[in-house]
Amino acid sequence: MPKLVDHEERRAHIIDALLRSAASSGLHSVTMRSVAIEAGVSVRLVQYYFDTKEQLLLAAMTRLALRMGERIQHRVRAAGSTTDPRGIIEAVLVEAVPTDEESRTFHLVYTEYAVLSVTDPALAGQPFLAAPDEMDSFLVAQLTAAQQAGDADPHLDPRQEAVVLLAVSAGLGLSVLLNQRTADEATAVLHYHLARVFPDRT
Amino acid sequence: MPKLVDHEERRAHIIDALLRSAASSGLHSVTMRSVAIEAGVSVRLVQYYFDTKEQLLLAAMTRLALRMGERIQHRVRAAGSTTDPRGIIEAVLVEAVPTDEESRTFHLVYTEYAVLSVTDPALAGQPFLAAPDEMDSFLVAQLTAAQQAGDADPHLDPRQEAVVLLAVSAGLGLSVLLNQRTADEATAVLHYHLARVFPDRT
DNA sequence: GATTTGATGGTACGGTTGTACCACAAAAAC
DNA sequence: GTTTTTGTGGTACAACCGTACCATCAAATC
DSSP states (O other): OOSOOOHHHHHHHHHHHHHHHHHHHOGGGOOHHHHHHHHTSOHHHHHHHSSSHHHHHHHHHHHHHHHHHHHHHHHHHHHOSSOOHHHHHHHHHHTTSOOSHHHHHHHHHHHHHHHHHHHOTTTTTSTTTHHHHHHHHHHHHHHHHHHHTTOSOTTSOHHHHHHHHHHHHHHHHHHHHTTSSOHHHHHHHHHHHHHHHSOSOO | OOSOOOHHHHHHHHHHHHHHHHHHHOGGGOOHHHHHHHHTSOHHHHHHHSSSHHHHHHHHHHHHHHHHHHHHHHHHHHHOSSOOHHHHHHHHHHTTSOOSHHHHHHHHHHHHHHHHHHHOTTTTTSTTTHHHHHHHHHHHHHHHHHHHTTOSOTTSOHHHHHHHHHHHHHHHHHHHHTTSSOHHHHHHHHHHHHHHHSOSOO
């Protein structure tokens, strides 16, 4: 054998090229050739590591979902050294607002995938659906904890409020993606709303 | 000349075919041919009424935005025979949640267009951006009116709360589109949240 | 050292897409 | 009654797409 290459590394390299390409010209315009050029390899190589385009798209989506998980966990860890519910919730929700360019790229492609998965049968039933469900129960748990700690408004229904929070963060994130609002506006509004859920805080 | 056809009617017929086709197989998969077949006409005719595909897509988007306006106005009129701020706000926000199949079709294609417009230069700068801005100030006005009528929580900042409401409704609508939540769940949560903004109501 | 095998390049093929081109019927204009 | 003009059909073409196929080179195996 020749160079004896690390397959996973090569695959990651190609997938990143796809994500970059998708972010700049749209997921609909990525082709085997454009990905190959962006990655600086031959079309044949893309085929070699991902047989078919569908598998390439699927692999990219999986990697994206994985990164999403990492991002959130990173935020949570960076936010509170302690296990402060409000800090954790805040961190998780702010993550949905694209601030820097890399974050914008990430969320844009993620959203494109999500919308595509509605009509594309090959993409439906992928881990996209699992993440929000976990998020849901996670937020419910954190809200309940915050209420018991006397930190969050006790009148709230944690179950419904969790859905509201998720919707607010998704809605704001989307509006930033669509260039309807700046990231600063969105985070400001998010904090405003969080202040209503978690009253009187220093 | 022959039949002396109503151009606008023909154009509307073709655009509706496009929207139907986009709803079922995705906006990315609509072609001149698929639209022609769906509309029951020849490809040449589609060319005749919309010279190029780009113009066809643009025309469809314009029509969609128009319909969106009609939908909201219809909801507003149907909701309160009176000019009750809460009823109006509720009507506007519930509109973003796709309930019946036709509404789902509508919002799906609308969202596909919105996401597409981020990367497609030909679609950017279209009336998509105008609508949410108007909506914004409209909601601010309604909220302020509701506060003065003693109907809405006076502690709220109308400016920020309007953005929150819009984000909640958009976020919930999106989650329904992505099959993460049922329309019933979404509307229930929306009403829950509205109850927090408009306290103690019969 | 011969041979197998993993990694890569180049290219050609069938299908699809947007669009341009040619033809023609029929109603209006003169 | 001839001549425009409008609406419509069919088709052909160049570009592009995903993918299959063939060739090659180098390292590992024996």
